[in-house]
Amino acid sequence: MWRRVASLSSFFSSSSSSFLPQTASRLNAWESLTTGIAQQANGVIVPKEKTPFITFVLGGPGSGKGTQCIKIVETFGFTHLSAGDLLRREIASNSADGAMILNTIKEGKIVPSQVTVKLLQKEMESSDSNKFLIDGFPRTEENRVSFERIIGVEPNVVLFFDCPEEEMVKRVLNRNQGRVDDNLETIKTRLKVFEALSLPVINYYSQRGKLYTIKAVGAEDEIFEQVRPIFTAIEQAVA
Numbered sequence: 309m310w311r312r313v314a315s316l317s318s319f320f321s322s323s324s325s326s327f328l329p330q331t332a333s334r335l336n337a338w339e340s341l342t343t344g345i346a347q348q349a350n351g352v353i354v355p356k357e358k359t360p361f362i363t364f365v366l367g368g369p370g371s372g373k374g375t376q377c378i379k380i381v382e383t384f385g386f387t388h389l390s391a392g393d394l395l396r397r398e399i400a401s402n403s404a405d406g407a408m409i410l411n412t413i414k415e416g417k418i419v420p421s422q423v424t425v426k427l428l429q430k431e432m433e434s435s436d437s438n439k440f441l442i443d444g445f446p447r448t449e450e451n452r453v454s455f456e457r458i459i460g461v462e463p464n465v466v467l468f469f470d471c472p473e474e475e476m477v478k479r480v481l482n483r484n485q486g487r488v489d490d491n492l493e494t495i496k497t498r499l500k501v502f503e504a505l506s507l508p509v510i511n512y513y514s515q516r517g518k519l520y521t522i523k524a525v526g527a528e529d530e531i532f533e534q535v536r537p538i539f540t541a542i543e544q545a546v547a
């Protein structure tokens with residue numbers, strides 16, 4: 309069932325990105341709130357009781373997506389699904405796809421959409437939560453289309469953490485979490501992949517009026533002050 313919710317555009321100002329050719333549009337994402345996840349039962353499509361609110365959290369490697377997601381969870385109670393973390397969990401559990409995922413991550417390339425979307429789907433379907441932060445996905449147009457086809461829903465909001473390359477490289481090299489892809493060689497590929505494959509996704513959502521660009525330089529708390537009003541307005545709108 310489709311349902312229209314009043315536009316939130318008056319809560320937000322436009323934002324722009326040094327990466328993006330066009331100005332990001334205002335939030336009118338609530339218009340797509342209604343698509344919902346559908347589950348198949350005995351050949352019949354049965355909508356889930358409540359439609360999830362989905363935020364995609366995008367940005368280059370080391371732009372601070374994970375760091376800000378933790379703050380959003382603490383303040384606004386979303387469920388954080390990091391696609392990279394789910395893939396690393398597959399590697400750690402020695403699953404059938406583990407070796408392929410490890411090689412792909414080491415090379416800084418993109419795991420096949422079907423694998424990542426299946427992991428996200430499993431988490432979303434088994435969660436009691438109805439509001440998700442999907443961090444680091446979709447990374448390609450193919451990822452995006454697969455998510456929409458398999459999950460049957462579009463994001464309501466897309467955040468883009470816009471950070472200069474030299475700052476991202478510095479952060480990743482200082483991260484010190486033992487990640488196999490936190491080395492100069494892999495970072496170079498990850499940055500190229502981001503520019504070639506992920507920026508088109510960001511542009512797509514900008515054109516759809518769903519994109520919020522956050523200037524991701526400065527102290528973590530200062531950056532969160534750009535994020536906070538977006539989620540405050542969402543809370544007010546659904547209350």
Ligand SMILES: Nc1ncnc2c1ncn2[C@@H]1O[C@H](COP(=O)(O)OP(=O)(O)OP(=O)(O)O)[C@@H](O)[C@H]1O
Pocket residue numbers: 367368369370371372373374375376392444479480482483484524525526527528531
């Ligand atoms: N505003 C900031 N200033 C300085 N360092 C930061 C800032 N935000 C995050 N960091 C640090 O930079 C590193 C990368 O941050 P984070 O892991 O959040 O990025 P990410 O976008 O999730 O990266 P990836 O895509 O590689 O997972 C971490 O060590 C984090 O503590």
Ligand SMILES: O=c1ccn([C@@H]2O[C@H](COP(=O)(O)O)[C@@H](O)[C@H]2O)c(=O)[nH]1
Pocket residue numbers: 369391392393395412413414416417418419420424443444445446447451489498
């Ligand atoms: O949707 C995704 C997300 C991640 N990957 C691969 O994992 C690494 C690390 O991801 P982070 O978000 O930086 O933790 C990424 O470079 C890709 O190799 C992916 O393929 N698809």
Ligand SMILES: [Mg+2]
Pocket residue numbers: 373374390392444
């Ligand atoms: Mg991360």
